[in-house]
Amino acid sequence: MSKIFKxxxxxxxxxxxxxxxxxxxxxxxxxxxxxxxxxxxxEWKFQQKTGIDNSYYILVTENNDTxxxxxxxxxxxxxxxxxLPPSAKGIDTTWNIESxxxxxxxxxxxDQALGVFMDEYFVNDTIENKVVKIQIPKESGNGITGLYHIxxxxxxxxxxxxxxxxxxxxxxxxxxxxxLSFNN
Amino acid sequence: xxxxxxxSTMFSRRKGNINLKNYKGWGQSMIPGAGKVFNGxxxxxxKIENFEVDYVVVNNxxxxxxxxxxxxxxxxxxxxxxxxxxxGYNEGSVSAVxxxxxxxGTFNQTSQHEIGHGLGADHSAxxxxxxxxxxxxxxxxxxxxxxxEQAGYNGEGTYDxxxxxxxxxxxxxxxxxxxxxxHVEDF
Numbered sequence: 138m139s140k141i142f143k144x145x146x147x148x149x150x151x152x153x154x155x156x157x158x159x160x161x162x163x164x165x166x167x168x169x170x171x172x173x174x175x176x177x178x179x180e181w182k183f184q185q186k187t188g189i190d191n192s193y194y195i196l197v198t199e200n201n202d203t204x205x206x207x208x209x210x211x212x213x214x215x216x217x218x219x220x221l222p223p224s225a226k227g228i229d230t231t232w233n234i235e236s237x238x239x240x241x242x243x244x245x246x247x248d249q250a251l252g253v254f255m256d257e258y259f260v261n262d263t264i265e266n267k268v269v270k271i272q273i274p275k276e277s278g279n280g281i282t283g284l285y286h287i288x289x290x291x292x293x294x295x296x297x298x299x300x301x302x303x304x305x306x307x308x309x310x311x312x313x314x315x316x317l318s319f320n321n
Numbered sequence: 322x323x324x325x326x327x328x329s330t331m332f333s334r335r336k337g338n339i340n341l342k343n344y345k346g347w348g349q350s351m352i353p354g355a356g357k358v359f360n361g362x363x364x365x366x367x368k369i370e371n372f373e374v375d376y377v378v379v380n381n382x383x384x385x386x387x388x389x390x391x392x393x394x395x396x397x398x399x400x401x402x403x404x405x406x407x408x409g410y411n412e413g414s415v416s417a418v419x420x421x422x423x424x425x426g427t428f429n430q431t432s433q434h435e436i437g438h439g440l441g442a443d444h445s446a447x448x449x450x451x452x453x454x455x456x457x458x459x460x461x462x463x464x465x466x467x468x469x470e471q472a473g474y475n476g477e478g479t480y481d482x483x484x485x486x487x488x489x490x491x492x493x494x495x496x497x498x499x500x501x502x503x504h505v506e507d508f
């Protein structure tokens with residue numbers, strides 16, 4: 138019986154040390170604003186910046202990499218649903234490139250539609266029943282780790298994105314995505 | 322705003338035509354990843370050959386015509402945009418720039434940034450559409466986004482046919498009045 142208790146204790150401790158157990162305040166700092174809240178490592182700095190026509194935020198990692206956090210009408214978006222059909226005009230006339238460096242099929246437009254050449258995977262996910270698009274580098278350190286949310290009814294979009302992050306920071310950012318909570 | 326001295330800006334005359342060369346060029350395809358793969362190659366399906374703005378400076382909302390796109394010059398934006406130099410919509414017919422940008426010498430860049438938003442460009446990592454704005458260059462991505470939203474497969478074919486913003490369901494004057502109520506302090 139005491140053995141079982143011991144194992145249970147060790148198991149609990151291992152998971153209690155992650156950044157995003159909100160009960161461990163020393164390692165997880167909760168950030169709240171009017172539109173969203175999330176949990177970040179204590180060491181990462183969260184700063185507000187004023188742009189030409191909106192305020193935005195940056196998260197600065199321990200490596201001094203900057204992660205953009207934008208919540209507004211002009212936030213960058215990706216067009217996952219807007220892949221061109223193969224029959225689109227002009228599709229074969231402009232893609233004249235040495236292709237031996239790529240793995241490709243015999244149908245270039247299909248390769249493009251499937252994202253064969255892209256640096257990242259794109260995943261549709263939900264956070265609190267809201268659809269988000271997640272962008273994850275195929276190879277750590279090379280590509281964008283991002284989250285994109287477009288509310289229905291012309292509301293404020295949310296974009297979070299960091300580029301060429303270390304493997305460790307990439308994992309932390311993906312956990313930050315999971316800790317996101319939308320306030321409207 | 323009545324009485325703003327625009328003599329040092331790109332709208333220095335009572336009416337005129339401006340050719341914005343920085344809006345010209347090949348755009349990046351809006352297919353995710355395409356721009357990177359075809360770096361250095363014209364990968365877009367569309368190109369902006371020429372970009373001209375016909376403008377008239379007016380001092381009264383009654384002078385705004387039905388299908389005009391409007392750039393307001395205001396003293397201050399209200400609390401929803403407090404401290405910022407401008408406000409507008411991604412695909413919208415009305416935007417506003419604060420008069421303080423004239424003194425700072427950032428009016429032209431800020432105005433062109435808002436024109437970009439009005440045409441459907443969102444923020445980008447560099448150039449004219451950068452959040453902080455650092456130069457006049459419109460990135461290939463922004464050009465591609467404008468073409469995509471206005472004339473491409475996602476667009477309706479013409480700017481004022483855009484269905485993505487309710488401003489296009491109103492006259493220029495009505496849209497301006499609504500914009501002022503929503504975003505401008507003591508107009």
